[in-house]
Amino acid sequence: MSDQQHNDLSYYMRRLVDHVPSMLAYWDKDLRCRFANKAYKVWFGLTPEQIIGIRMEELLGPRLFALNESYIRGALAGQEQLFERIVPGPDGVQRHSLANYLPDIVDGQVQGFLVQVTEITRLKETEAALRASEAFLDQTGRMASVGGWEVDLRTNAVKWSDQVCRIYDLPPGYQPTREEARQFVDPEAREWLLAKVASGTQSGKPWEAEVPVITAKGRRIWLRCFCEVEFKDGQAVRMFGAVQDITELRSREAELRQEQSLRRRIEQQVVELDRLLKERSEMLDVLAHEVRQPLNNASAAMQSAKASLTGLQDMAAAQRVDRAQKVMNQVMANIDNTLAVAALLAQSAPITRQDTDIDTLIGVVVADMPADERERIQIERLTSTRTASMDMSLMRLALRNLLANALKFSPPDEKVTIQISDSDAPLALIIDVVDHGPGVASDIRPHLFERGAHTHQQPQTGHGLGLYIVRRVMELHGGQVGLVDRETPGTTMRLSIIQAPGS
Known part of the structure; x- marks a missing residue:
């Protein structure tokens, strides 16, 4: 290769390196900078003349140099170093960076090391947002007792979310086989569910169902299952969906049905009781008329007899009639009180x-x-x-x-x-x-x-x-x-x- 070709290659390589977004630099074993690309220079805000030959401690400053010193020593010992660091950028804003120190070894001797620093601030923000989203979904799933699942129909691989594992009383992260997942379904409902899965896979229509399940701890619960099927080239390749624990909901619905049934029975009993009370009231009216009227007539007759006997000066007979009339009055008073308790005072209406x-x-x-x-x-x-x-x-x-x-x-x-x-x-x-x-x-x-x-x-x-x-x-x-x-x-x-x- 001629000198001209070599110089041209060096020129184009330098141009290429300057356009790489990562920061690149070469440091010799005395920790002096021998090369830095454009991104490296911009980051530190130095000209090429200022950065070439500068010592690393001077460039990084005492605090940052101390933080990186162990990695520097590792690189000079011939060991590749990869680490993350938060450092202020040229605008003073703290930024995440991923640093890689690659030792330059010639004939077994470390001559220096190449530094590659890539800003990963956006990656970290995306990861944080993803973690926050996953945490939110997990918290929401816990609150609603809802989890997600999928089955690869080509490999039969099953994937459950952590919440599905919790619903089944399994540790988070547990991934069952497809056959093991089927075994959790209550035996009485297993064939019915398999037929529904087969029908949904064939038709491609989404479906949902309420399924009894026996968990890993032997608890019998009820799940509401939602399923959709993904097709590729006309073939079903994936089933996916969600499950929700509705055991408490079904229990409340059963209690509500029982309460409604009890209310209907009570209403029927009230109607029957009203009928019986009406009959009793009518009977009491009859009793009051049929008993009290003859007693009133008898009392009036005794009053007349007493007056007549008194007029005839038969005082002994008059006294006997008077005593009989008082007994009659007491009987009538007792009847009035009894009828009052039965007919008037048992009322609930104002x-x-x-x-x-x-x-x-x-x-x-x-x-x-x-x-x-x-x-x-x-x-x-x-x-x-x-x-x-x-x-x-x-x-x-x-x-x-x-x-x-x-x-x-x-x-x-x-x-x-x-x-x-x-x-x-x-x-x-x-x-x-x-x-x-x-x-x-x-x-x-x-x-x-x-x-x-x-x-x-x-x-x-x-x-x-x-x-x-x-x-x-x-x-x-x-x-x-x-x-x-x-x-x-x-x-x-x-x-x-x-x-x-x-x-």
Whole structure:
């Protein structure tokens, strides 16, 4: 080769090297620069005259030289060095670089080394973005319990994502054989799924299915599988898709179906109960008419007979009729209470309140008492209020029970007082029934208004419904009944009938 040809070759080689994006330089064993391409010079911002012959420590500076010193020694010892480094570029921005120190060995002696530095900032950014994307997908897959899979139909190689492995109770990274993957499918569904896979592979249409699976730990779970088929030259070459663990979803759906079924049964039972309640109400109406009417007729006949016997001066017979009439009245009161518990107070619907004249209510209740007892009843008005909101039929029943008790347990020569007042907080009509009887023992008070309770400790007849009915009537009115402690002997029962705003 002539000198001219050699010079031309050197020229073209230098031009070629200058256009290589990587930084190239040659350093002798004394660590002086003997060659540097254009990228190397630009990086350090030096002219060819400034960079040729410069010592490496001077070029890199003390900090960067110290960081690279171990690699420099390795290269001078004849060992290739490959490492990454973050260094400031010519614009001062930190950049990732991949450095390669290649020893120059002649006759077994290291003469120096070639430095190749390639900027990999974009590569690192791409890798970081890819890792972030993979981490995001993995986190999303964990949250949704969704994983990806694929099968190479030419080699039968199976690839599962880490989330699929977790779903199957396998370590992340595990890759089963195709036959092993099939074995995870519940035996009862295996043939059906194989037929579906074959059909989808033949038709090329995407499909999805819910499949029971037995995991590596023996758990029975349900997966929703999605599958698509890739074709090449008319042949199916790859299946790929996703699986989602829907075990909890199916469990909730089963619970929902069970709850809906239970709700339907309850609704049917409510309908049947309404029918039975209607029948019971009709029977109670019949009972009230068929039983109470003859008793009313009998009571009226006894009243007439008593008057006649009294006129004939047959006092002994008149007294016997009077006692029979009182027994009849007690029987009628017991029937009224029983029918009230069964027909009126078992209702769940709100009561119908109307503006009621208070004096009319009191007059009707007094008229319900035996004729010879009415003169013992006195009325005290402590308020000018004339009307109040209530269900009069229910309140009549409650007040009648309190008044009958008061008359029963007061001495025959003592008055029973109905006292009418009101209160502002809360807005209420107050009706007190005051007697002069023996009072209520302290051990009876906590249970006084319960079903079966009796007012006093004397032997009692009946089922103890009177005060229970009073309590239920007041509850339906949003009010209350209670004992009022007074210094005088006897018992005071108080009805507090709460009035709605505007009543």
